[in-house]
Amino acid sequence: MLRSSTLILLVILQVSAMVLFRIWYLKANTCTSTISTNQKVHVLLLSSWRSGSSFLGQAFNQHPNVFYLMEPGWHLWTTMQKPGMRSMKMALRDLMRNLFLCDFSVMDSYLPDQRNISSLFMWSHSRALCSPPVCSLTPRDQFSNQTLCDKKCDSRGLEKVQEACTTYSHVVLKEVRFFELESLYPLFQDPSLDLRIIHLIRDPRAVERSREESINSFLKDSAIVLEQKSIPRVLQEICRSHVHIYKKATVNAPPFLTGRYRMVRFEDLVRNPLEEMAALYEFAGLEMTPLLGDWIYTLTHGKLPSRDATFKVTSRDASYVSQAWRNELLHGKVRRIQQVCEEAMAVIGYRAADSEEQQKNISVDLLVPRNSSQFRW
Numbered sequence: 001m002l003r004s005s006t007l008i009l010l011v012i013l014q015v016s017a018m019v020l021f022r023i024w025y026l027k028a029n030t031c032t033s034t035i036s037t038n039q040k041v042h043v044l045l046l047s048s049w050r051s052g053s054s055f056l057g058q059a060f061n062q063h064p065n066v067f068y069l070m071e072p073g074w075h076l077w078t079t080m081q082k083p084g085m086r087s088m089k090m091a092l093r094d095l096m097r098n099l100f101l102c103d104f105s106v107m108d109s110y111l112p113d114q115r116n117i118s119s120l121f122m123w124s125h126s127r128a129l130c131s132p133p134v135c136s137l138t139p140r141d142q143f144s145n146q147t148l149c150d151k152k153c154d155s156r157g158l159e160k161v162q163e164a165c166t167t168y169s170h171v172v173l174k175e176v177r178f179f180e181l182e183s184l185y186p187l188f189q190d191p192s193l194d195l196r197i198i199h200l201i202r203d204p205r206a207v208e209r210s211r212e213e214s215i216n217s218f219l220k221d222s223a224i225v226l227e228q229k230s231i232p233r234v235l236q237e238i239c240r241s242h243v244h245i246y247k248k249a250t251v252n253a254p255p256f257l258t259g260r261y262r263m264v265r266f267e268d269l270v271r272n273p274l275e276e277m278a279a280l281y282e283f284a285g286l287e288m289t290p291l292l293g294d295w296i297y298t299l300t301h302g303k304l305p306s307r308d309a310t311f312k313v314t315s316r317d318a319s320y321v322s323q324a325w326r327n328e329l330l331h332g333k334v335r336r337i338q339q340v341c342e343e344a345m346a347v348i349g350y351r352a353a354d355s356e357e358q359q360k361n362i363s364v365d366l367l368v369p370r371n372s373s374q375f376r377w
């Protein structure tokens, strides 16, 4: 027979186990519980202008587990007096580190004292800034409406933004102003971060065509970043930096980069959006949901027009659009781009069009197929 004190002990143990389980269960299921830093995944989407990074960014942004910020480095570029590349790199790295850790005090250097959420660059593009605890507008598992968010979700201070950041398992930042990888090495070795990089590359000929479409916004951008170089020089610089980053991460890469870098070509993304996105989510430790699957499909196949195409994801048939340069660029220009980007095109897998006929004949595939297994490093 059990002694009564043992029985009481057993009852106490069972009750406390139930209570603990209940607390754990509630914590796991309330969206506003804090997720400790060492359980978080930090993802950097690395790209360059006009490379389809809006699409990739949105695909992460709309994921319910993701706190996403678009180009936080913009604040740095526009605030610093002398935008020399060297000091920028370090400042940008430190800015990103703090944001990954949900420390928004780092914004003190770049924002006025009287700051609102709307002081953050492209804030209303971030679904998390239109959702609780920042704003009641968008439930966390739904897609946000930027227009409504713009109207309803601004408020004073960044406390709510910081609080929101701590409740997500993933912090994703997008940057289009990174031209090398080495300055990020300390972040890979930082035990408080679990950093993964997705490097998005697009055919430089398509980049040029897209740039021509929106020349004003690009010129303003490139003028700061590339210190007033001419357009072929800009493309050359972009191509060179893609190769540099890709090689650093894949050829004799330092051990801390193992499994933390993944390159994706925009063309593969639009040809096979669901598979490619599912693979990228998996790389980041996220799950594809049916809702996201539908959304990605509509975005890449749908026909929603867009008023201001410059910074928005446009929903024309993305796979077709990714080939539009072949009809719209003069062959002479295509040849010049192929010259300045020769190495990048060979390394990343874009074939040169040797004649105007070849360029305009869409049945000639200028994309070198890649095995998806090749992407895993």
Ligand SMILES: *[C@@H]1O[C@H](CO)[C@@H](O)[C@H](O)[C@H]1NC(C)=O
Pocket (backbone or CB within 6 Å): 145, 146, 147, 148
């Ligand atoms: C966003 O909301 C506005 C105002 O209600 C509406 O007109 C617009 O169609 C919505 N946009 C989307 C993409 O749902």
Ligand SMILES: *[C@@H]1O[C@H](CO)[C@@H](O)[C@H](O)[C@H]1NC(C)=O
Pocket (backbone or CB within 6 Å): 114, 115, 116, 118, 154, 155, 156
């Ligand atoms: C910040 O928001 C307040 C209202 O909440 C508004 O009065 C003020 O003008 C805003 N400031 C800026 C810089 O947008």
Ligand SMILES: *[C@@H]1O[C@H](CO)[C@@H](O)[C@H](O)[C@H]1NC(C)=O
Pocket (backbone or CB within 6 Å): 357, 361, 362, 363, 364
């Ligand atoms: C386009 O390329 C395909 C495949 O190389 C070829 O069979 C076809 O004759 C070409 N069409 C024209 C109009 O050159």
Ligand SMILES: *[C@@H]1O[C@H](CO)[C@@H](O)[C@H](O)[C@H]1NC(C)=O
Pocket (backbone or CB within 6 Å): 371
């Ligand atoms: C791609 O994979 C196939 C089989 O899965 C293999 O035969 C082929 O050699 C691979 N190609 C490259 C470029 O690795």
